[in-house]
Amino acid sequence: MRKRILIAIMILSLLPVLGCEEISRLTQDTTQESTSPNLKILKAVELGSEWEMKQILFDVGADDEVAILLKLSDGDEVDGYFYLEKGEKIDFRITGKTLLLESEVQDRFSFTANQDQGDTYTLAFRNTADDDDKKEKITVVLEVIYPVGGSVYIPVAGE
DSSP: OHHHHHHHHHHHHHHHHHHHHHHHHHTTTOOOOSSOOOOEEEEEEEETTTEEEEEEEEEEOTTOEEEEEEEOOTTOEEEEEEEEEEOSOOEEEEESSSEEEEESSOEEEEEEOOGGGOSEEEEEEEOOOOTTSOOOOEEEEEEEEEETTOEEEOOOOOO
8 A cells, every 4th residue: 555655646746847748758668567677775875965876776577678767957967877786788778858878788877967958867777688588687786876956766566
């Protein structure tokens, strides 16, 4: 019951800020898993008075995608990195209104929010195992550092 209430609150809090069309646009390339991506927040701390850090562990099933949304103000700086705890390859991209970064390797990333890109950014992780590869889930550890005024929205699926 708590989980459903939390889901409802998160969705309702996004609607006035982004609107239905914006949320649809941000998630148009993502697939909806029938189960939760086994997401766990390993660490969530404030770094001084100006920064927050979240460390998130999640699974990406074969041919699935997990999208983490960041709500930022113009000029906000974001730093982070990710690595694969299980699996060998994942497609990673950061988008605002357009593509900012695309990578297939475990990597560090950094960007500055810009009014031209909007105020919502998507960190998308897609498991694109080749036909020859074993179709297995990939476990990702993501750490993102952003200003205190920013927000991170993580995917939540029902039971």
